[in-house]
Ligand code: CP
């Protein structure tokens with residue numbers, strides 16, 4: 001199997017903002033090949049003998065398991081490193097952790113609170129660093145999501161994805177990814193909870209090159225009309241637990257339910273959620289478990305796209 005390298009080769013993936021359409025499609029192609037090989041039981045040990053160090057400052061189900069299983073399928077292995085159990089939890093710096101880990105492992109994946117921590121890791125590590133979620137972005141999620149849309153819709157350019165909810169890390173990655181891939185992204189969020197203006201500006205610039213439209217609104221009906229995809233995420237992200245009650249009040253009309261789904265006016269709108277979901281808050285059971293929901297395909301594709309990423313960055 002041949003792995004296509006970008007020129008100059010990419011070292012890290014911290015956000016989708018600095019990726020290109022060609023690069024993302026290269027990862028999609030490889031992910032689809034690896035997914036087929038895995039399903040056919042054919043070996044694809046592209047990272048035999050390699051080790052991925054996985055630093056977690058926050059909880060995870062999908063990211064931890066999909067990276068770990070993905071590394072095993074590629075012939076390597078992964079180390080789960082809870083930040084609390086590392087000396088990081090006792091004051092060793094992120095920079096020193098990056099320098100030391102680089103002497104042991106072939107790549108680092110990190111889930112952090114502050115995006116600057118993953119930037120420091122990337123600057124100080126001599127091995128590739130992948131952002132497994134920061135407060136600013138969740139690039140692996142964005143890649144898995146657009147791969148899933150591509151599989152379901154057969155194309156990306158010209159589609160409309162409407163994200164309904166908090167303008168958070170996941171929303172940012174959808175904005176960057178959509179703009180680069182030619183998917184128009186509308187973000188429907190209450191005032192005060194919209195995506196960061198700098199993210200919207202960067203995405204809008206990239207969208208000019210692909211013909212996609214980036215639109216931010218608080219108007220649900222306007223935002224979901226004509227959507228090929230409607231997407232949501234929790235109203236209070238990890239680290240915002242203390243704001244949960246207040247956010248439930250602010251967001252209560254922003255739930256994806258049968259009524260909102262019918263407001264798209266399309267029979268084939270699909271519903272996405274990065275998971276974990278707070279059922280009965282941002283999404284109703286009926287929609288989450290309904291025929292338009294593709295949330296489990298999304299979760300599965302985390303593994304396939306990350307295998308493609310790992311294989312391109314760590315070979
Ligand atoms: N979607 C996602 O990143 O899930 P986890 O928090 O379970 O890793």
Ligand code: NVA
Pocket residue numbers: 133168169170233234236237238274275276
């Ligand atoms: N926005 C959520 C995503 C979880 C995968 C969070 O940061 O908690």
